[in-house]
Amino acid sequence: MTAKIPRSVLDTKSLSRAKALSAWEENIGVMYGIRLVDKASDDFFAKVDAYQFETLMLGECQTVAQSYERSRFRISRDLIDCYAIQLQEKGAWTRRDNGDEASGGDILVLDKAQPQSIAMTDSTTLHLFVPRAVLAPLLSEPDAHNMQVLRASTPLASLLRGHVHNLWRNAAHLDIDEAAGVVQPTVQLIAAAMNGRVAPETLNGIDTALGGAVRRYVNRAALDPDLSVDVVAKAFGISKRKTYYLFQAYDGFEAYVRRQRLRLVHAALRSSAYAGTSITDLAEAHGFTQRKNFNDAFRKAYGMTPSQVRELARQGASDSPDSPGSARWRDWIAGM
Numbered sequence: 001m002t003a004k005i006p007r008s009v010l011d012t013k014s015l016s017r018a019k020a021l022s023a024w025e026e027n028i029g030v031m032y033g034i035r036l037v038d039k040a041s042d043d044f045f046a047k048v049d050a051y052q053f054e055t056l057m058l059g060e061c062q063t064v065a066q067s068y069e070r071s072r073f074r075i076s077r078d079l080i081d082c083y084a085i086q087l088q089e090k091g092a093w094t095r096r097d098n099g100d101e102a103s104g105g106d107i108l109v110l111d112k113a114q115p116q117s118i119a120m121t122d123s124t125t126l127h128l129f130v131p132r133a134v135l136a137p138l139l140s141e142p143d144a145h146n147m148q149v150l151r152a153s154t155p156l157a158s159l160l161r162g163h164v165h166n167l168w169r170n171a172a173h174l175d176i177d178e179a180a181g182v183v184q185p186t187v188q189l190i191a192a193a194m195n196g197r198v199a200p201e202t203l204n205g206i207d208t209a210l211g212g213a214v215r216r217y218v219n220r221a222a223l224d225p226d227l228s229v230d231v232v233a234k235a236f237g238i239s240k241r242k243t244y245y246l247f248q249a250y251d252g253f254e255a256y257v258r259r260q261r262l263r264l265v266h267a268a269l270r271s272s273a274y275a276g277t278s279i280t281d282l283a284e285a286h287g288f289t290q291r292k293n294f295n296d297a298f299r300k301a302y303g304m305t306p307s308q309v310r311e312l313a314r315q316g317a318s319d320s321p322d323s324p325g326s327a328r329w330r331d332w333i334a335g336m
Contacts, residue, residue, distance in 0.1 A: 093125030105152030
């Protein structure tokens with residue numbers, strides 16, 4: 001069995017204020033000099049929970065208000081050379097040299113090879129660290145992105161945010177090989193968002209993120225009788241041809257929707273909440289009006305009849321195709 005990806009956690013909440021500050025300064029001091037906004041407060045805390053995705057590092061940081069300074073002296077001393085993609089989840093930051101601001105939904109790009117001066121409120125952020133050698137070849141101007149703000153309202157930033165959120169939600173369940181497989185599309189999507197355009201070398205990353213967003217939309221709307229390629233294409237501002245293309249690997253749009261509806265029926269058959277609902281009624285509620293066609297499709301998908309699945313659930317069986325362990329993997333794949 002392949003090992004899970006490496007994880008590192010720093011949490012100061014159980015420490016005294018002095019020890020908490022010391023631990024934080026020791027860790028953040030690798031990159032920044034810090035200064036607390038409220039030096040007299042006893043409420044200081046900092047928590048960083050990080051995962052290693054091969055060459056990338058993804059972490060969540062929660063901390064109180066403070067300022068961060070990355071000077072030329074510090075840059076020459078630590079020689080850290082990477083980009084940090086910072087998703088502002090809670091709180092806000094201000095650029096101290098010119099007053100530019102960003103808040104929830106925005107993405108801040110920090111080039112660690114260049115100076116930075118930032119003030120932040122109490123905040124929660126997601127940070128994705130990418131080595132310059134990995135990302136710079138895909139950027140049109142590699143040195144022109146320090147302190148760049150990718151606004152939440154822009155399509156590419158929205159795709160990037162959704163992709164990083166999905167990485168974070170599933171990080172604890174990934175093994176090393178699985179994590180390595182997401183590095184290239186992630187870097188391609190970051191480059192497209194930073195460049196503000198989709199270049200041929202970043203197209204695969206865009207399609208990966210867009211496909212995940214479209215499939216999540218379809219998953220949520222699977223029981224809508226009006227769901228169609230036209231509806232999906234309009235929702236994402238893409239062509240019908242592009243929508244069909246995004247579902248090619250899933251045997252087409254209609255086949256994908258049918259599988260999603262079958263999955264929902266399968267879950268309902270195993271749920272005690274629907275124990276008194278007939279299989280026919282469940283099938284119709286999930287878009288299957290022809291009982292024979294439903295039975296054939298269900299047996300093909302799960303290797304057993306709807307009645308057998310319901311009976312196994314009554315007996316307390318847990319080794320079905322939708323067991324919790326596989327659900328985590330399915331959710332991960334859906335976001336790719």
